[in-house]
Amino acid sequence: MSSEANAKSMSLIVTKGTLDWAYPPFILATTAAAMGLEVTMFFTFYGLTLLKKKLDLKISTLGNPAMQMPMMGMHMALPNLVSAVPGVDGIATAMMKNLIKKKGVASIEDLRAMAIEADVKMIACQMTMDLFEYTMDDMIEGPALGGAASYIEVATKSDINLYI
C-alpha cells in the first residue's frame, strides 16, 4: 500500500478479544488500508486471541450495561445478576452472531483475512504470548513477534495511533 499517493499511516493497539470488541480494530484497519494508509496492529493481552487460527469469539453481557439488543421491536439490556447465570453469554453470543449475519456485517474472520490481504502489518505481543502460554503455531501466519519498543517505534512514525 505504500506505493499509493496517500502515504499516511495508522497504528492500533488491540487489547480486547471479545466478539464485539474485535470489530473496531479490524474495521478501522481494513478501511484505512483501503484508503491507502500503512497500517500496523499490535495485539496484546486479550487482543492476542484474535490472531488464533481458529476464532471462537464470544460476548458477555456481564458488566456491559450499555449493551442493548434489539428484541421484538424493543431494546433489551440485561441486569448483571441475569448475565451471571450460566448459558446467558452463550445466548447473547448466538443473538449477536445472528444479527451480524442478518445486517450484512462482515465476520471477524473475513475482516481479518481482508486485513492480511491489504498488507496490514500485525505484531503479536511476545510478553502476552509467554504469559498465556501461546506459541506461533497457535496463530495464523503473518504476524511478527514484538514488544512494547517495536510498537513505540511504529507509533512515533504514525499519523494516527489508537488504543482499543
Add this chain to the structure above:
Amino acid sequence: MADQLLDAKGLNCPLPILRAKKALKELPTGGTLEIQATDPGAVKDFEAFCRTTGNELLESRVDGKTYIFVIRHTG
C-alpha cells in the same frame, strides 16, 4: 455506463468501501466503477474515501432504497 458494476447491496460498513477498493484496483487508471449499495452510511463514506484516496466521485445519487455511486479510478 460505468466500465464495471459492483453490487454491494445488503452489505454493511466497511464492506462496500472494501469491495469498491478491490474493484478499483483491478480497473485501469481512468476507468469507472458503479457501486450500488443499501447502506445509508455509504454516502458520507464514499465522499471521504474519494477525498482521501484521490479517486474521483463522479456521481452519488439515490434510486429508491439503493444508493448509487460512480467513481473514476484516478487515485
